[in-house]
Amino acid sequence: MKEKGAKLEYIGVDDNGELLLDQLDSYLETGKVKLVAFSQMSNVLGTITNTEEIINKCKKSGVKTLIDGAQSVPHMKVDLEKLDCDFFAFSAHKMLGPTGVGVLWVRKNVLETMDPFHGGGDMIREVHKYETTWNDLPYKFEAGTPSIADVIGFGAAIDYITTIGMDTIRNHEIDLTKYALEKMSQVKGITIYGVKDVLKRGGVISFNFHDVHPHDVATIVDREGISIRSGHHCAQVLMERLEVAATNRASFYIYNTKEDVDKLIKSLEKVAELYKL
């Protein structure tokens, strides 16, 4: 960014973690925006971004869009044709696939204007002493020996979850999240972050329990058989906005049940017992 002289600006969020899209309008009005990048679903709060609205606004201003779909793609139906964004990324390890492999989808007419970022086999068409030409898309961007086994594994994961059905997965998570939000909000000393409307959020619930550090909460509930994530979730800027050092995050997928939610709540009682809360 420094090299290109680019400047990074942020669109803020309200207290529920929803993007303040008025700020996007102000940025777009300056005529200086080149790229708008955002997550379709927050990995911390589960907030589902109004993706269509942002893309439409950007398109009207001739601004390119990059979407992080690592959280949305495994949990809901995403139609790239309909979205009509320019860049879209998602990762296998968040959708039952292998680690270290993912997808960066780029609109073809945008890709055609881009130079390779990586050299190696397959990405060249002709090599001469002083001149090289690039291969066609997508080979131009797929240098060297690919991670073949991981890509095949990723394909199997995609087949598996699409067989279950993205709507089935989404509905299952809506049910679980609704149940969990209802039950968890009754726990004494709990603070739950994010929007309350389950239709506007995915299957993750970030929370804090009294003033017990999330790492301590996570370690204790882990021993009760419940795995949750704790920490800043690689979202330090959002932690700052929420005025917390870290949060606990329970996340659901197709294999989770309401009994798991009950078990989580029961394990929080263990935390309360140890800390005499």
Place this chain on the structure above:
Amino acid sequence: MSDPIYTEIIIDEAKNAHNVGTIENPDISQHDANPMCGDDITLQMRINNNEISDIKWHGDGCTICKACTSVLTQMVKGQNIEFAKNLKKEEILSELGLQHLIKQSPVRIKCALLSLKALKLGLYSYLAKKIENSSSVDSLKEDASKLY
């Protein structure tokens, strides 16, 4: 069965941590943090005649981090630098019965040893400034980097 980490001793030690605060114009002030989990502490020391005459700490961290920092400050306060230089991680951990973290919890061991790392690095900076041949204290820096 009682919890292997969250014993009453540890939780009490963290809740009522010792030597919390700041020292004005300290001889050593060392900040360190575990970026992945957010433990973030500053250790400050006053040195008189090669002795750690006062030590205070402040910051934010989990129960393990706070309890271990509290214990560490009590162990080195009033001791000479040589004692602090040679302090081993096992000595801190055993004070709180946390030796099992070394093998069983590579993640939480960082919380437990952050203050020892800060102590070693702080002493290194202090001693390296005082003597011309800093290589004689290089082992401290090495010690600190090998803690976890």
